[in-house]
Amino acid sequence: MADDALPDLPIxxxxxxxxxxxxxxxxxxxxxxxxxxxxTLVPLALPGRVVVAEPRRLAxxxxxxxxxxxxxxxxxxxxxxxxxxxxxxxRRTRVEVVTTGVLVRRLQRDPELAGTxxxxxxxxxxxxxxxxxxxxxxxxxxxxxxxxxxxxATSATADAGRLSEVLGGAPxxxxxxxxxxxxxxxxxxxxxxxxPLGLRVDPRLLDHVAATTRRALAEGEGDVLxxxxxxxxxxxxxxxxxxxxxEVIPLHGRQPGxxxxxxxxxxxxxxxxxxxxxxxxxxxxxxVRAVVDAGLSRVPRMDHARGLGALATVPVSRAAAVQRAGxxxxxxxxxVYRCWSAAQHDRLPxxxxxxxxxxxxxxxxxxxxxxxxPDGSGLSxxxxxxxxxxxxxxxxxxxxxxxxxxxxxxxxxxxxxxAGLHPRLARALLDGxxxxxxxxxxxxxxxxxxxxxxxxxxxxxxxxxxxxxxPAWRSEVSRLSAALTRNPADETAPDVTDAAxxxxxxxxxxxxxxxxxxxxxxxxxxHAAASNEKRTLAADRGRSRAGAAGSGNLPDDLAAGxxxxxxxxxxxxxxxxxxxxxxxxxxxxAAELTGGSGLAGVExxxxxxxxxxAGARTARVxxxxxxxxxxxxxxAATLLAEATEIGWVGGDVVARxxxxxGAITLVERRIADPDRELVRAALAExxxxxxxxLLTWSRGAxxxxxxxAFAHAALGDPWPDVSDEALLDRAGDWLEFGSARRRxxxxxxxxxxxxxxxxxxxxxxxxxxxxxxxxxVPSGSRVRVDYSDPQSxxxxxxxxxxxxxxxxxxxxxxxxxxxLHLLSPAGRPVAVTRDLASFWAQGYPQVRAELRGRYPRHPxxxxxxxxxxxxxxxxRAR
Numbered sequence: 005m006a007d008d009a010l011p012d013l014p015i016x017x018x019x020x021x022x023x024x025x026x027x028x029x030x031x032x033x034x035x036x037x038x039x040x041x042x043x044t045l046v047p048l049a050l051p052g053r054v055v056v057a058e059p060r061r062l063a064x065x066x067x068x069x070x071x072x073x074x075x076x077x078x079x080x081x082x083x084x085x086x087x088x089x090x091x092x093x094x095r096r097t098r099v100e101v102v103t104t105g106v107l108v109r110r111l112q113r114d115p116e117l118a119g120t121x122x123x124x125x126x127x128x129x130x131x132x133x134x135x136x137x138x139x140x141x142x143x144x145x146x147x148x149x150x151x152x153x154x155x156x157a158t159s160a161t162a163d164a165g166r167l168s169e170v171l172g173g174a175p176x177x178x179x180x181x182x183x184x185x186x187x188x189x190x191x192x193x194x195x196x197x198x199x200p201l202g203l204r205v206d207p208r209l210l211d212h213v214a215a216t217t218r219r220a221l222a223e224g225e226g227d228v229l230x231x232x233x234x235x236x237x238x239x240x241x242x243x244x245x246x247x248x249x250x251e252v253i254p255l256h257g258r259q260p261g262x263x264x265x266x267x268x269x270x271x272x273x274x275x276x277x278x279x280x281x282x283x284x285x286x287x288x289x290x291x292v293r294a295v296v297d298a299g300l301s302r303v304p305r306m307d308h309a310r311g312l313g314a315l316a317t318v319p320v321s322r323a324a325a326v327q328r329a330g331x332x333x334x335x336x337x338x339x340v341y342r343c344w345s346a347a348q349h350d351r352l353p354x355x356x357x358x359x360x361x362x363x364x365x366x367x368x369x370x371x372x373x374x375x376x377x378p379d380g381s382g383l384s385x386x387x388x389x390x391x392x393x394x395x396x397x398x399x400x401x402x403x404x405x406x407x408x409x410x411x412x413x414x415x416x417x418x419x420x421x422x423a424g425l426h427p428r429l430a431r432a433l434l435d436g437x438x439x440x441x442x443x444x445x446x447x448x449x450x451x452x453x454x455x456x457x458x459x460x461x462x463x464x465x466x467x468x469x470x471x472x473x474x475p476a477w478r479s480e481v482s483r484l485s486a487a488l489t490r491n492p493a494d495e496t497a498p499d500v501t502d503a504a505x506x507x508x509x510x511x512x513x514x515x516x517x518x519x520x521x522x523x524x525x526x527x528x529x530x531h532a533a534a535s536n537e538k539r540t541l542a543a544d545r546g547r548s549r550a551g552a553a554g555s556g557n558l559p560d561d562l563a564a565g566x567x568x569x570x571x572x573x574x575x576x577x578x579x580x581x582x583x584x585x586x587x588x589x590x591x592x593x594a595a596e597l598t599g600g601s602g603l604a605g606v607e608x609x610x611x612x613x614x615x616x617x618a619g620a621r622t623a624r625v626x627x628x629x630x631x632x633x634x635x636x637x638x639x640a641a642t643l644l645a646e647a648t649e650i651g652w653v654g655g656d657v658v659a660r661x662x663x664x665x666g667a668i669t670l671v672e673r674r675i676a677d678p679d680r681e682l683v684r685a686a687l688a689e690x691x692x693x694x695x696x697x698l699l700t701w702s703r704g705a706x707x708x709x710x711x712x713a714f715a716h717a718a719l720g721d722p723w724p725d726v727s728d729e730a731l732l733d734r735a736g737d738w739l740e741f742g743s744a745r746r747r748x749x750x751x752x753x754x755x756x757x758x759x760x761x762x763x764x765x766x767x768x769x770x771x772x773x774x775x776x777x778x779x780x781v782p783s784g785s786r787v788r789v790d791y792s793d794p795q796s797x798x799x800x801x802x803x804x805x806x807x808x809x810x811x812x813x814x815x816x817x818x819x820x821x822x823x824l825h826l827l828s829p830a831g832r833p834v835a836v837t838r839d840l841a842s843f844w845a846q847g848y849p850q851v852r853a854e855l856r857g858r859y860p861r862h863p864x865x866x867x868x869x870x871x872x873x874x875x876x877x878x879x880r881a882r
Contacts, residue, residue, distance in 0.1 A: 007049060013039075013041030013045060015046060018179045019045070019049045022034060026154040031146070031156070032155075032156050032171075032175050033158075034158040034177050035164045035178045037160055037181045043063075051121065053119055054099045054100070056100070056101045057101075057104045057123065058126050059127050059130050061103055065079075065101075065264065067085075068092070071099060071101075080093060080094050082099065083099045084097040085102065088103065089480060103134070104137075115145045123155050125138060125139055125158065128159045130356070136385055136386055137385075139384070140170075141383075143155070143383075184338060185338075186340050190345055190349075191342060192344050192348070193343065194212075200318070202615040202617065202626075203316075203626070205237055210298075211244065213296060216341050219341070221250060221276070223339070224293055225293055226292060227275040228277070228294045229332070231279060231295065231296070232279070233300040233301060234317075238278040241278055242278055250276045251275045252275075254267070254278050254279075255277050269290070277292070281302070289331060291335070293339070294340070295339070295340040297340060297343060299319060299342060299343050301317070302317055303315065303359070303363075306364040307616055312614055312615060322349065322353070358386070358387050366401060367426050370417060370421055373406070373413040373417060378398070379411065420434070423487050428571045429449050432449055433445055433449045436567040439566055440563035444567075446485045450477055450484055451477070452567075452571060460626070460627060461629075463564050463629050561629060565631040566638060568611070569639020570639055573642055575595075575611040576639055576666075585597040585598075585599075587611075588667060590643050590668050592667035595611060595622060595624070596625065610628060610629045612626075612627040613625075637670075644665055646661070646664075647661070647662055648675065650682035650683055652686045655747065657686045657690065657747065659678035684741045688739075690747065691735045708760070711777065712762070713791065713794040714791045714820075715767075716794070717794040718815070719774065719819070722764045723763075723774075739755075741753065775816070779799055779822070781806060781873070782809050784873075796823050797815055797823065799823070800833075801826065806873065807868045807874070812824050824836070834855070861877040
């Protein structure tokens with residue numbers, strides 16, 4: 005259309021600049037606030053075939069319908085759209101609106117986008133994963149294949165510098181909008197509100213949002229647009245608004261297209277539109293004069309360590325709050341009621357967090373592999389993926405058989421991508437179809453892909469949705485069923501050998517060392533014979549698949565559980581205590597059912613959804629399906645392992661063969677005659693964990709260790725370090741375990757003999773010279789040296805036995821003087837000294853004066869240096 009034939013919206017003034025920028029360098033950034041017409045007018049003003057990518061299906065359909073109406077047509081003629089499960093295009097279509105996910109799939113199949121003259125990426129500021137991928141892929145496609153392809157990135161915020169940089173310094177075109185003024189009304193709740201946790205929103209906040217909506221209706225004219233985080237909160241607030249003098253209309257991305265379209269048309273009655281973030285941008289909801297903002301957003305979060313992905317409810321960003329408020333000023337002056345205070349507003353994050361920073365990257369990583377950049381390097385991504393999150397995603401893909409060891413996509417990976425699902429769900433669909441039947445597999449996967457349909461008991465939710473004739477769910481079931489006919493379960497699924505080899509990459513296995521595998525078992529470790537890991541997998545998996553192959557024979561709960569387990573094998577869980585609510589998942593994470601759950605006490609569960617609060621050790625189960633053990637093993641067959649384990653567990657040596665499903669022990673049998681080398685390693689590990697107190701330390705062993713410690717302190721190497729840390733680190737070198745097999749046997753080991761084995765041959769014969777056990781004193785006695793302080797050995801000797809000694813003896817090859825404790829005849833210390841000459845001259849006269857009257861039978865000569873030393877008293881006078 006000619007510019008002057010387009011509606012007179014602010015964007016019309018900059019259309020010549022947009023075309024000039026695109027004609028010059030082939031790429032540009034357009035910054036224009038909501039309401040300027042950038043989504044619907046720019047595509048119609050560009051020459052050639054134009055593809056417009058929107059982050060949401062609702063926005064894509066709405067934009068196509070608006071553009072078609074400007075041409076006096078219906079969608080599917082010159083303007084059409086393609087979203088998942090819905091396509092309206094024809095040979096006449098010149099402008100096609102797609103979701104960014106559809107664009108990414110199209111680029112994977114046809115990187116040149118043959119026949120397309122320009123691509124518009126709308127709402128880039130929202131930073132969805134698909135938007136980032138599409139942007140990066142298009143930049144590379146333009147550089148390598150289609151330099152003539154024009155690329156326009158649009159944003160509703162002024163922060164366009166990064167977009168321009170990604171596009172190689174593309175020019176930025178800015179449009180301004182003389183929007184109507186919007187008055188901000190701060191309307192925080194009167195009482196305390198519990199912050200959101202996971203998907204839970206305090207009902208008191210929903211009460212307040214409903215009350216504020218009634219206030220907005222009473223204080224002005226026109227329709228009211230209410231922003232809530234999700235479909236559940238929309239349903240809850242709708243129930244609280246019963247009886248208002250307005251039509252209450254929900255608006256969210258999971259609704260059928262016809263229902264969404266109705267929400268975007270003005271009606272004969274006043275309306276309250278309850279919407280998720282889909283109405284933040286790209287859409288105009290006609291008739292709105294007031295916005296009520298709950299101040300919350302729902303974003304994806306991923307606990308990569310535990311493999312738990314979920315949606316989380318977070319405070320809205322300031323940028324998003326501005327976007328939402330602008331909905332009230334599209335057609336006339338308006339009002340925004342913010343359900344928080346001005347002070348809280350200042351503390352909100354300035355921009356929403358990019359999805360790449362916190363989301364599950366499994367699908368993202370598969371797209372990178374399909375494109376030929378497994379690690380994302382070399383791509384013009386606005387932000388690089390976090391390395392740990394990307395590695396976790398690649399590990400998952402490898403376990404699914406979607407990529408090989410080098411990260412390259414496999415034929416199975418292409419099949420998973422073609423299903424148009426998260427790779428886990430695609431795996432469940434393709435592998436579950438021959439086991440439970442194509443229709444049932446499609447129904448269960450469609451349920452798993454719709455978070456709002458998940459409930460505590462997923463089987464019950466499945467039955468409810470089947471009976472409700474939910475059009476959105478049925479449309480998705482039809483799409484998935486059709487995908488199965490195009491792409492039946494292929495022969496490229498990971499074989500049994502691959503599955504067993506993947507055990508070490510699952511939670512519960514940490515490293516491979518010297519032919520043995522260290523397997524985590526709670527807080528303990530065991531040494532496992534790696535050769536047994538794969539022993540029974542082939543037979544067991546073959547039997548279980550054969551048993552399940554009669555797809556019509558499995559009842560609904562087992563069918564659902566099998567499909568859920570195929571999607572999330574690490575979430576197959578077994579109850580910890582009969583009748584309880586606590587479970588252990590195969591991935592090693594503890595999980596707990598909510599109070600009042602109808603699944604409490606079920607022995608096995610396949611957990612479809614779980615989340616874990618920050619700092620919590622236990623995940624909360626949101627949706628699950630009961631299983632039996634055979635189906636659990638079938639669903640999580642890639643985690644099935646059998647091993648011989650000999651290790652220190654629970655304070656003693658265990659020797660057993662164990663069959664495990666990930667972290668869940670299925671069968672355990674004691675080994676009567678375990679490998680002695682592995683037992684020895686287990687005993688050494690027990691000592692390292694619990695300390696040297698497990699050994700029996702005789703007086704001789706203690707004194708020998710003290711003498712060795714003195715020699716090491718005085719002379720260093722090669723005298724051995726006998727500190728706790730050193731002895732524990734080298735336990736296998738100096739202790740002779742012999743026939744010891746358990747904790748109690750450690751107390752019978754000869755510790756002194758072990759310590760002597762630490763002495764190198766070069767110094768073994770010199771211990772009595774360097775650190776003698778006893779020292780001779782002038783009286784002829786041999787007195788034991790106390791080495792308890794290795795820095796200062798002590799010799800305690802009576803004063804009378806030291807007469808004639810002019811200097812204290814020295815040890816450690818003459819380097820360390822002995823600390824003399826000079827004793828009274830009763831054995832009490834009267835002086836402590838290393839300088840014996842000084843003591844005789846200055847200290848002894850005082851000691852003599854004080855003690856000779858108390859001990860008259862003992863000699864107290866005036867000159868001790870020349871007196872005869874003695875151990876005896878003076879003979880009694882007769």
